[in-house]
Amino acid sequence: DAGITQSPRYKITETGRQVTLMCHQTWSHSYMFWYRQDLGHGLRLIYYSAAADITDKGEVPDGYVVSRSKTENFPLTLESATRSQTSVYFCASSEFRTGSADTQYFGPGTRLTVL
Amino acid sequence: RKEVEQDPGPFNVPEGATVAFNCTYSNSASQSFFWYRQDCRKEPKLLMSVYSSGNEDGRFTAQLNRASQYISLLIRDSKLSDSATYLCVVNGGGRYSGGGADGLTFGKGTHLIIQP
Numbered sequence A: 001d002a003g004i005t006q007s008p009r010y011k012i013t014e015t016g017r018q019v020t021l022m023c024h025q026t027w028s029h030s031y032m033f034w035y036r037q038d039l040g041h042g043l044r045l046i047y048y049s050a051a052a053d054i055t056d057k058g059e060v061p062d063g064y065v066v067s068r069s070k071t072e073n074f075p076l077t078l079e080s081a082t083r084s085q086t087s088v089y090f091c092a093s094s095e096f097r098t099g100s101a102d103t104q105y106f107g108p109g110t111r112l113t114v115l
Numbered sequence B: 001r002k003e004v005e006q007d008p009g010p011f012n013v014p015e016g017a018t019v020a021f022n023c024t025y026s027n028s029a030s031q032s033f034f035w036y037r038q039d040c041r042k043e044p045k046l047l048m049s050v051y052s053s054g055n056e057d058g059r060f061t062a063q064l065n066r067a068s069q070y071i072s073l074l075i076r077d078s079k080l081s082d083s084a085t086y087l088c089v090v091n092g093g094g095r096y097s098g099g100g101a102d103g104l105t106f107g108k109g110t111h112l113i114i115q116p
Helices: none
Strands: A004-007 A010-013 A019-025 A031-038 A042-051 A054-057 A064-066 A076-078 A087-094 A110-114 B004-006 B011-014 B019-025 B033-038 B044-050 B055-057 B060-065 B070-075 B084-091 B104-106 B110-115
Touching (some): A004 A087, A019 A110, B004 B084, B070 B084
Antiparallel strands (some): B019 B070, B033 B044, B060 B070
16 A cells, blocks of 8 residues: 655755656545645645646645646646745645545655755 | 644653643634644654544544634653654635635644653
8 A cells, every 4th residue: 555655755956946746646535735844834735636637726836836637646846946945845635525624644745955 | 813823842741641732723614623643754644533522542532622712632641652743733614615625724733752
């Protein structure tokens, strides 16, 4: 049971470069989410997706792009990385049931450093 | 006012003691409540959901007070392995309703250290 995986686990890049963080889940969950976690801010939602080809902005979407061509994959792209995007990025998934938010299961995280 | 507030701690507690922490939330429309546990440099993992009637899972008891908009977590007979950050998580009450997900709002966490 692979669950939810993220790659790479660690990434160092330079300001202005494009970076893509991958997320893959094997549960066929409908919903997938991207969060960033920074000291002093806790977890903040960047983007989420309700199903393939359906995505929407969260709390802090600026500077990020997502896509979801397949249910199991939800890549997050930083189009032009900035130092303020240095963070730990978590992907999560859930099987959302009508009328209530369901448990979210998190991947192991990607630690991104932008120099 | 912050949406989900927790005392960041740290709470330093001797092994075997009982420890409790609370969390307050601002959105009265919130419907689902959770406690997640996060170990250092790891992903958050669900510890338990919080139900209106209160619920217990082994040494852990969670309670919800909708009138006062707070959630509590009680840990009895604490173990060294309980040392972690505990995140209070609240359904966003339709915050991201444009996509259908209620959206979870995370507190910043309470850091617990169990001392031998």
